[in-house]
Each structure stands twice: as C-alpha cells, then as structure tokens.
Amino acid sequence: xxxxxxxxxxxxxxxxxxxxxxxxxxxxxxxxxxxxxxxxxxxxxxxxxxxxxxxxxxxxxxxxxxxxxxxxxxxxxxxxxxxxxxxxxxxxxxxxxxxxxxxxxxxxxxxxxxxxxxxxxxxxxxxxxxxxxxxxxxxxxxxxxxxxxxxxxxxxxxxxxxxxxxxxxxxxxxxxxxxxxxxx
Amino acid sequence: xxxxxxxxxxxxxxxxxxxxxxxxxxxxxxxxxxxxxxxxxxxxxxxxxxxxxxxxxxxxxxxxxxxxxxxxxxxxxxxxxxxxxxxxxxxxx
Numbered sequence: 663x664x665x666x667x668x669x670x671x672x673x674x675x676x677x678x679x680x681x682x683x684x685x686x687x688x689x690x691x692x693x694x695x696x697x698x699x700x701x702x703x704x705x706x707x708x709x710x711x712x713x714x715x716x717x718x719x720x721x722x723x724x725x726x727x728x729x730x731x732x733x734x735x736x737x738x739x740x741x742x743x744x745x746x747x748x749x750x751x752x753x754x755x756x757x758x759x760x761x762x763x764x765x766x767x768x769x770x771x772x773x774x775x776x777x778x779x780x781x782x783x784x785x786x787x788x789x790x791x792x793x794x795x796x797x798x799x800x801x802x803x804x805x806x807x808x809x810x811x812x813x814x815x816x817x818x819x820x821x822x823x824x825x826x827x828x829x830x831x832x833x834x835x836x837x838x839x840x841x842x843x844x845x846x
Numbered sequence: 847x848x849x850x851x852x853x854x855x856x857x858x859x860x861x862x863x864x865x866x867x868x869x870x871x872x873x874x875x876x877x878x879x880x881x882x883x884x885x886x887x888x889x890x891x892x893x894x895x896x897x898x899x900x901x902x903x904x905x906x907x908x909x910x911x912x913x914x915x916x917x918x919x920x921x922x923x924x925x926x927x928x929x930x931x932x933x934x935x936x937x938x939x
Contacts, residue, residue, distance in 0.1 A: 707892075707907065708878070710894075710904065710905055710907070711863065711878075711906075711907040713904050714902070714904040714905055714906040714907060715862065715863055715864045715874075715906070717902055717903055717904060718862075718864050718902075718906075719864060727864075727874055730873050730874045730875040731874055731875065733875055734874070734875040734878065734879075738878075738879065
C-alpha cells in the first residue's frame with residue numbers, strides 16, 4: 663500500500679502534482695501551516711507569531727504565504743531544533759547522577775523503540791504482503807532478504823539501545839539515591 | 847534594503863511581520879530571518895499584543911525600531927541612495 667502510494671507520487675505526471683499542491687495549499691492552508699509549525703521547537707516565538715499573522719493574511723494570498731512559511735519552517739525550524747539538541751547533549755551529564763540524565767536516558771529508550779517499531783514493523787509488513795511492487799522472482803527474493811535484514815537490524819538495534827538506556831537510567835537512579843543517603 | 851525603507855517609513859511606530867512584508871514586497875520566508883537578525887543586533891524590539899487588547903483570536907507580535915536601529919537603518923538607507931545597484935529600484939527619485 664505504502665509502496666504503491668510512493669511509486670504513484672514519483673511517477674505521476676507533473677500536472678497531477680501541481681493540482682495536488684494547489685488542492686493541499688489552497689483548500690487546507692491552516693492544517694498545512696499547523697503541520698509545518700511542528701518543525702519549530704515547542705514554545706518557540708515563531709509558532710505563535712505565524713498563527714497570529716495567518717488570521718490577517720487575505721484568503722487569496724494564504725496558499726502562497728503558507729507555502730513560503732512551510733519552506734522556511736523546514737529549514738529554520740530544523741536548524742534550531744538541531745541546535746537545541748546539540749546544546750542539550752553537551753550539557754548532558756554522561757556519568758549519570760542527576761535527574762535530567764535519567765530522564766534523557768528514558769527519552770532515548772522510548773525514541774529508539776519508536777524508531778525501531780516504526781521502521782521495522784512496516785518493513786516486515788511489506789515483506790509479508792509480497793513487497794507491494796511487481797518484481798521478478800530473482801529480484802523479489804533479493805529484495806525480501808534486504809527488507810528482512812533492514813527490519814531485523816532496526817528492531818535489534820533499537821531494542822539494544824532501549825535496554826542499554828533503561829540500564830543506564832537505573833544506574834543513574836541508584837547513584838542519585840546513594841548521593842541523597844550520603845547527604846543525609 | 848526594502849525592509850529598512852519600509853520600517854523607516856514610520857520609524858517611531860510598531861509594525862507586524864505581515865504588514866512589513868506587504869509594504870516592502872519581501873516574501874515572509876525572507877522577512878522573518880531579517881527581523882530575527884535585527885532583534886539579535888538590538889535594532890528592533892518585539893512586543894506581543896494579546897487577543898483581549900486587539901480583539902483578534904491570537905496574540906500578535908509587533909516590532910519597534912530602537913534608537914540604534916533607527917541610526918543604523920538610516921545610515922544603510924543613506925548609503926544605498928548613492929549605490930548604483932539600488933538607484934531607481936527602491937522607489938526613490
């Protein structure tokens with residue numbers, strides 16, 4: 663199903679893509695704006711600013727305005743998010759004796775599991791359903807093996823990361839308890 | 847440069863992003879990074895107008911030129927007036 667949609671998106675004629683863009687940006691500019699704002703970190707000023715401005719943009723100009731904002735959000739929002747993550751990583755206590763390190767470990771565990779499941783399960787599902795695309799028997803079996811390896815690796819790595827992070831989190835909690843006891 | 851001229855048209859007033867993009871004919875994708883840089887450099891200050899003040903549904907962000915901003919933008923605009931790249935392009939005589 664997903665493969666068919668992706669194939670369709672890439673092989674569709676240019677006028678179909680243009681029509682889809684007009685429909686998406688023309689009929690649903692507000693949802694598109696909300697979606698594009700997800701690129702900005704939570705609580706960033708730009709979030710409220712764009713939503714406030716949207717009200718005052720004339721209906722005729724909204725599609726272009728939203729497309730412009732969406733493009734800017736993808737570039738700037740992602741950059742700011744990446745910078746925030748980098749700062750958080752540099753401030754992270756790698757020896758694990760604070761509450762924030764334990765929280766970060768838990769976030770890493772959940773994130774790793776989510777990535778594993780979201781990459782691995784669809785890959786397995788596509789594999790079970792026969793790949794979703796027309797393949798020759800030779801290329802089909804090769805593709806199946808690659809899909810299985812990718813899915814297995816994604817789930818395996820994410821599970822390992824999750825286990826390591828939970829262990830790390832537990833260690834941090836023990837260290838914190840020990841520190842509290844020493845203080846008392 | 848267009849943004850500078852639009853802001854200097856009302857140097858003491860407060861202006862919001864969309865109005866600035868309309869008067870300066872600069873796309874929003876270009877305008878907001880410029881405003882960000884001006885904020886960082888202390889050329890403008892920002893303030894929020896709450897919905898209860900304006901009657902709008904959402905808060906709105908306004909930008910006001912600071913003394914430094916007026917000076918700097920004035921200097922930029924003055925130098926651009928003699929710059930051959932801008933002569934006849936920015937609505938100046």
